[in-house]
Amino acid sequence: MPESATLDRFDHALLAAVQADNLTPARILAERVGLSESAVLRRLRRLRQEGIIVADVAVVHPAVLGTPLCLHVLVSLERETSDRLDAFVRGLRERPEVRAAWYVTGEADFVLELRLGSMADYEAFTHAVFHDDPNVRAFRTLVAMRQVVGI
Structure with a gap:
């Protein structure tokens, strides 16, 4: 787990977007943050490799799992x-x-x-x-x- 990381405004924008919906296509993320699709993919890969993005998960409604x-x-x-x-x-x-x-x-x-x-x-x-x-x-x-x- 990183103690601290140097993140620029593009990283912050990407992190905010994938926290809201991590299934957003890179093409859409690129439009939202003002980068190319390949730059978005590179940054996301780096954020995962550096442990800044720690998981890509699905949040399931607790009632469906029997734990309301x-x-x-x-x-x-x-x-x-x-x-x-x-x-x-x-x-x-x-x-x-x-x-x-x-x-x-x-x-x-x-x-x-x-x-x-x-x-x-x-x-x-x-x-x-x-x-x-x-x-x-x-x-x-x-x-x-x-x-x-x-x-």
Whole structure:
């Protein structure tokens, strides 16, 4: 992962365009950013090779996958030693419900984004991941009612 990268206005314009729709043909991208099609293709290849574009993905509607419930959970740990942090993170990586997780500063140690089918599924998750881990001091759950910005 690059710590920093030197990007010009064309790179920024291309990145904005492919973040909105990564299936936009190079011909259209070229028109939008003011470059030739071959220059756009070269830049996109470089942005991928340098790790600036880290993935080309399809965002699937969660309800179709049976996971309409979106929860954000603030997790506080008892101790933040390296081994305990690593163990907690390993456990999160093994859970398909965890769509994203951040190690943060402030009132919590982690912020998790979860996708589940029901509150019963979340209750089972909390028992397996939080209640059964003696290093989890507390967790606070935020239930998303509706996404208002983003995909």
